[in-house]
Amino acid sequence: MNKQVDYIIVGQGIAGTILAYQLLSRNFKVILIDQGFEKASSYVAGALINPIVLKRITKTWRADDFVKYNRPFYKQLSLYLGNTFYHDMPFEKLIYSDDEKYFWKLRYNQEDLKKYIAPELSPIKNSTPFSKEFFSGIVKETAWLDIKLLLESFRTHLKNLSCLIDSEFEYDKIIFQEDSIIYKSIKAKKIIFCEGSQLTNNPFFNDIPMSLNKGELITIKSNEIQTKSILKKSIFILPIDKDTYKVGATFEWKWENENPSESKKLWLIKQLTELTKAKFTVINHEAGIRPSTKDRRPAIGLHKNYKTLALFNGLGSRGCFTAPLLAEEFIRFLENKEALDKEVDINRFYD
Ligand SMILES: Cc1cc2nc3c(=O)[nH]c(=O)nc-3n(C[C@H](O)[C@H](O)[C@H](O)COP(=O)(O)OP(=O)(O)OC[C@H]3O[C@@H](n4cnc5c(N)ncnc54)[C@H](O)[C@@H]3O)c2cc1C
Known part of the structure; x- marks a missing residue:
């Protein structure tokens, strides 16, 4: 008997963590598959939230949008997990x-x-x-995340919900159906890959031009x-x-x-x-x-041929700053058919 969920997420760095939380808080059913933090860039990050390129003193890409979104988002996630991983700091x-x-x-x-x-x-x-x-x-408008606390407490939370599979994802175990997929005994609408730099091992997305x-x-x-x-x-x-x-x-x-x-x-x-x-x-x-892309923009969207496979990656050197709003925009794309920002959409690599 297959277990049925809305989304399988592969990878629990900051990308997979934030995306899973955004989905769970909208009552979607999620299973997260992650092999551990040993290779997670998020686990070692400074995890600074900073809208300014300090060398040139210029705003980063979409800084105003992310600044507006981040503090309430992280405060809400702190409350949800019952800990204090978010720290405002100039x-x-x-x-x-x-x-x-x-x-x-x-x-x-x-x-x-x-x-x-x-x-x-x-x-x-x-x-x-x-x-x-x-x-x-x-x-101003800067902060840092106790990222190890965030990732570990979210992992414990997923385990308590029986939503975590602690292992490496096996690509050859995917069975494609008309508008869903089956992975081992789990049926889902889509698999969303959040594998950070290990995207290069993914046979479905290893053509995305990365500049790790x-x-x-x-x-x-x-x-x-x-x-x-x-x-x-x-x-x-x-x-x-x-x-x-x-x-x-x-x-x-x-x-x-x-x-x-x-x-x-x-x-x-x-x-x-x-x-x-x-x-x-x-x-x-x-x-x-x-996990930076060649054009320094995130890599988000659906596979060119397999519409049941999706990507949320390319967060580069600012994943903690950009992931929350990008995850919400991605969900609006997946569920409400709202257009993705052209600058992040992986279709730009296929055109
Ligand atoms: C030294 C350093 C400092 C940084 N400082 C900052 C900073 O101050 N602010 C900031 O915003 N960003 C910072 N970053 C960048 C930030 O770390 C990245 O933007 C972010 O971590 C990317 O997150 P991710 O979830 O995409 O990838 P990752 O964190 O790498 O997570 C990927 C996860 O997927 C898992 N995985 C991969 N493939 C598979 C598979 N096949 N099966 C199962 N699991 C799999 C991995 O084990 C891992 O847990 C820093 C990075 C470094 C290295």
């Missing part, structure tokens, strides 16, 4: 040179950035022993760094607990293997010691592969 861009100061003022005078960046730069006010007398430029990149970050302990904001220069310093900070992240387009590398750890330590004389100890070092 960014402080560390600014030193006169050119940088001038550039900040120039940007602030842009009408569309006024909501996001503070007008005045001020000497940084905390007792961290910085290597220079930095000024601080505040970026590797990122690494370290977690440090220090009782000399003092900040209640996310500090940003060439690296970010994110306070996650008492005397505990995530420091990242690296970007690499070619890599030997997916493990954390000694050279990137040393690079992160070097950036940190150039910024501050504070003593610290590295207590963790992690790496993940960001």
Whole structure:
């Protein structure tokens, strides 16, 4: 006897987690298949929610839409899971040179950035022993997610609902029917693949042009760094607990293997010691592969031939920022036939 659900979701990174929650909260029946967080980019992410490209001080793609959607969404998900994984926290861009100061003022005078960046730069006010007398430029509408807590608590929740299959998906076990599929003993309207960088192993979607990149970050302990904001220069310093900070992240387009590398750890330590004389100890070092597409836009939609197979991927370096609203828009497409944003629709690769 087949178990019947609306959707099978493959992958429980941030994409699969948010999509599953959005479906469950609309009373759809869902089964999630995930092989564990070992290869999940989400599990190691800084998980910063940030609408601004801090180097150029420009808004990211559709920043206003995502900012409006995210806080109420994550607060609601926090309540649903009964924990506090969402933390509002400002960014402080560390600014030193006169050119940088001038550039900040120039940007602030842009009408569309006024909501996001503070007008005045001020000497940084905390007792961290910085290597220079930095000024601080505040970026607003920012936050971070305790992503391990979010993913683990959602996984426990799915297990309690008997909605989780803890294993690798087997593509050759799909049986295609007229307008549904059967996977092992489960019948569903569609399978939605949320496999992050492992999309490249998926025989149905491995033609999507990806530009994967590797990122690494370290977690440090220090009782000399003092900040209640996310500090940003060439690296970010994110306070996650008492005397505990995530420091990242690296970007690499070619890599030997997916493990954390000694050279990137040393690079992160070097950036940190150039910024501050504070003593610290590295207590963790992690790496993940960001699922970016060649054109840097998400990859969402239906397979060109098999309309029972769907994709929710390509979230690149900002999955925590974009997934909630993109998931809602995808559900409106699947259920109400509303058009997908052309910039995310995978049809752009098939035309
Ligand atoms: C170092 C680093 C820092 C980052 N910092 C940020 C940040 O500050 N803010 C931000 O928004 N984003 C950040 N990102 C990017 C963010 O991590 C990605 O956008 C996001 O994780 C993509 O999520 P995903 O769910 O698509 O993929 P993933 O998180 O990789 O999840 C895919 C899941 O699918 C499972 N899976 C895959 N194939 C199968 C299969 N065949 N069968 C069963 N299970 C399968 C995997 O095991 C995994 O659990 C960072 C990434 C890295 C590496």
